[in-house]
Each structure stands twice: as structure tokens, then as C-alpha cells.
Amino acid sequence: MKPVLVIQNDAKEGAGQLATLIAERGLQQDTVLGFDTDYDHLDPADYSALVVLGGAQSAYETEAYPYLARQMALCQEFMDAGKPIAGFCLGAQILARALGGEVVPGAQKEIGWYDLQLTAEGAHDAILGAHPKTLLAYHFHGDRIESVPGAVNLASSALTEWQLFRHGANVYGFQYHAEVDAPLVEVMCRNNADYMAANGFDAEAIIGASGEHLPAFAKASKEALQRWLDLVAPD
Template identity: 35%
Template sequence: MRVALIENTAVTHHGQIGVALHERGALVDILRPFRGDALPLDFSGWDAVIVFGGEQSARDDARHPYLPHLADAMRKAVEAGQPVLGICLGSQLMARGFGAENQLGTAPEFGWCRVDLTGDGEADPVLSAAGSAFRVFQWHSDTFTLPAGALHLARSDRAAHQAFRVGRAGYATQFHFEANRAVVADWARRFPDLIEGMEPGWLSRHAALAERDGALADAAGLRLARAFLDLVPR
């Protein structure tokens, strides 16, 4: 199994996805286009593609001119039947690639939050692995409309479009299911001012929240990561 990991910011943790990739003995190629790494015209050289988050919006073409190309390459890979996963910014780019609208700054959400599956989500081979409702980490301000023909898989109180699927294996999750407690702890150390701006007082509650919700989110995230990799042909 050879997997392309696309990073969009300097502090990118693979978290539970990294754990699942290690379990499978996957060969991993990391591409960092925000630092100038060239993106391929398509991802035909890989068995799966995973696009991680970043602080930029999915329409920040002026500062990150690679974004429209990445959105288009994700669409091509999905249409070719490859397993493709977009997380946070990655989900917003997948929505863009399939012609949906990116809505900037309209759905701020931070911390371990509850996500509920839709009926299609409960029948989905990946999302259903986490159960009909689960705790998972969120850090975003933007959201998106659903692409035409996409299956709406999950929702939350603050952002109705938490996950969707296009075709057989094109997945987008607004939530950071890769972010285990160690990842969240590192974010808390590195970005206290940003976190305070997103959710005042959260840092003082971090330890208690991690004990109450973090373990549940870690388990759900690993189940989701394993289920996504199950889509990759052996």
C-alpha cells in the first residue's frame, strides 16, 4: 500500500491516521505544496490520498496558488475510484473540487464535540465504524455546501455538513478524527493565543476535557482511520 499524504501547514500531525498506516505497513510519501513541493497532475501513482488541514481557507489562492490544482487533483482521483480523504481544509478543498460553495468564517467550532451520523452515515462502511454518534476534535471556522450528488454522512450542532462521500471512496470530514490527545496537547502548547480566541477558557479545562472526552475521541478516530484504509485494495 502506497499512500500520498498532503500537508498544508508546518505543524501537521498524522495522529490516529499515522497509527493505522503503521499497522498496515504502508509506504508513505509526504508532499508539502505550501513549501513549494510540486503536486502531480493526478494521484494515479498512489493507492490512496489523504489531505490534511491548514490555517488557510480553501479559497486562499493569492497566498497559496496550489489550492485550485489540489482541489482538481482530488476530484480526478475520486472520479478514478481511488480512496481519497480530505480532513478539515482537505474536506473544504474536496467540496471546492466538486463545485460546492466554500462558506468562510460562518461555522466556528473548537474542542471535543459531538458528531451525529445521518441515515446515509449509519449505512456507510467508514463513518459507521465510529458509531451513530461520537466525540471528535474540531478546529475550524469555515464550512461548505454539499457537492451535487454527494451523500451527507454527519452533522453537528454548529456545522451541519460534517462529512460527505462522493462516489465509492471520496471522503471529506470537517472534524479532525486524526487528532488524538497527544496531538491536541501539542496544539495547546504551540497555539495558546489562537485557542483562547476560538474558545475562551478552554485551556484551563483542557486536562479535564481530555480525560472525559479525549479517550473516546481517540478510539473513534482510530476506528475511522482503519475503516478508510480498508477501502484500499490489498
């Protein structure tokens, strides 16, 4: 099977448990830094699926970060080729914009553990069959997705209506961080501790709370990610 292409938008923050699940299936992962790669040589024909990870950038800051527009174009190319896509946080926002959606600054930052609620459509989605209708989930974002034309909204939180969406049968945008494992939570918080403190969040307190909350969240997310990986077709 062709490798999974992983776009990493922060040098320190990888794909967490999703990377583990991909490896357990014997799939190769080609990971590139979104801000330091040659997009002209990234051809969907060479890959089985696309994963776009999070970062501190905003999806609407394409003038400051021109490579974000290249990622949006790449998402469209993978969709045109019928290849599965999973976007997480910034990656979901990039995917939303590739679909003609809008991403805007949130009224407040959603960092830490907040309830995720499946919509009626989410409760019957193909990758969410074993997912609890309400689940305490891990979040780390200040922007929010306003709309995604042609997509189905699968989950929301009190602060963010579009927490998870599906376009077609195999393209998913996760605003929350379904990909995290314990090491990634620690890296994410400590990598952004000053930013968190400036916005009223305690990095170490959130890491501590994750010891209690992460097992149930990771278990439910693992099942959803496994079912997404089931959509990755052999060559």
C-alpha cells in the same frame, strides 16, 4: 502496494492516529508540505490513496494561497483515477470545493469538543458501521462547508451541517478531526494558542478536557479510519 500520499498543510500538524494506522499496515507514507511541493510531480498513478490534512488557510483563499487550487485539481485527478481520498478539516473543504461545493466563514468558530450526530445515511455507511449515532468529537475550524454536489451527508453538529460526507464509494471529507491522537491535539492547540485566545478559547483547557473525551472519540474514529484504509486496493 504503492504509498499513500499525505498533503500536510501545516508544518507542525501531521496525520495523528491515521499515520499510525497506515504504518501498522506496512504501507509507506509519502508526506509533502502542501505549501512547498512540486504538484507537477504528484501523479495519482504513483500512489494508492490521498490524504489531505488541515491548516489555518481557508479553502476559498486561492488567490492568497494558489497551491490550494492545485490541491483541488489533485483531488479531482485522484477521483478520476478511482483512488481513495480522505480529507480532514481544511482537507475536507478542499475536497468539497474540488467537487463544486461551497465553503464559507462560519457564524461562529467550532473549536473543542462538540457532539457529532450521524445522519440516517451515515448510520448505514460502509465505514461507520460501528460508529455511535451520537459522539462527542474534536473540532477545530472557523469555516464551514455549505454544500457538496453529488455527495452524501453522513454527519452533522449543532453548528455545522456538513461534518462528514462521502462522494462515490471511497472519497470521504471529515470536517471534524477524526485523525487526532493526544499528541496531535496538544500540538494543534499550542500551535494556535494565540488564535484560540483571541476567539475566546483556552488551549490548555481544551487539552485538559481531551484527557477525558479523547479515548472514546479516538476508538470510534479508529474503526472508521481502518474501514477507509480497507478501501485502499493493492497494486
